[in-house]
Amino acid sequence: MPELPEVETVVTDLRPELTGRRVRDAQLGLAKMLKHPDPVTFAARIVGQRVAGMRRHGKLMAIDLEQGDGLYVHLGMTGRLTVCAPEEPVLKHTHLVLALDDGRELRYHDPRQFGRLLFGTEVELRRAGVFPRLGPDPLGGDFTFGRFAGLLGRRHRPIKAALLDQSLIAGLGNIYADESCFAARIRPTRRIQRVSVAERRALYGAIQTVLQKSIRNRGSSVDDYRDGFGAPGNHQGYLLVYGRAGAPCVQCSGPLKKVRLAGRGTVYCPRCQR
């Protein structure tokens, strides 16, 4: 998917477009994308409401509505959330269209259908068991070094597996987990218990700078990702390890190595990362 920088780009794109708009109509094409509530209740509750704002935690977006509930959107691997004019052709795999009171539409498009839509208050969604358990957002104010070092603990699993675990830290995916490990010079396969405090400090800083740089470039469009207006990001050409297996390391010129870790393709420099 879209990881934290891509989701952040979508949110900053859409927030000014959606805030203050009223939802005139809701058309849910593929009911299974909506995990809660049922489609009829969803339409009855969202139509007529005004958008109060938009935010994100990790990769989960929230479109907050005036009555205190909201539409939560997770883009999965191939989701797109865009605003456009109604005359724009509706792409195949468009699963939700919200008509807005300025005449435009908010559309959710997702070929692989790995994304999810949730509607309600956070309390309601937690009670229904459909709200994801998310650790701190690495760009949030509560992401202190103490908290990061603590949540890693001294487990046995590889450091990259922990970085991908959204219940520990919310927002890193396969691209930025690899990029963060490279920036911190830590091999992604290293067991957490073997990562020193100094290295955790390096990784803590690396995660934040890696994400911030990508946000400045409006995220990476490796394949399907598009911003809130349907345009690709610009960061894909600046990735140092992801997608560069076999290519020379930018530090030492040695070939980057690819392995499978936690079920995911993982690229690192065997010389620079120990």
Add this chain to the structure above:
DNA sequence: ACCTACCTGGCC
């Protein structure tokens, strides 16, 4: 702490 399933599409 893994492993598989869930989907479609693109590439070899």
Add this chain to the structure above:
DNA sequence: GGCCAGGTAGGT
């Protein structure tokens, strides 16, 4: 036809 892909939940 088989393999791979930015993610996550659910089961072992």
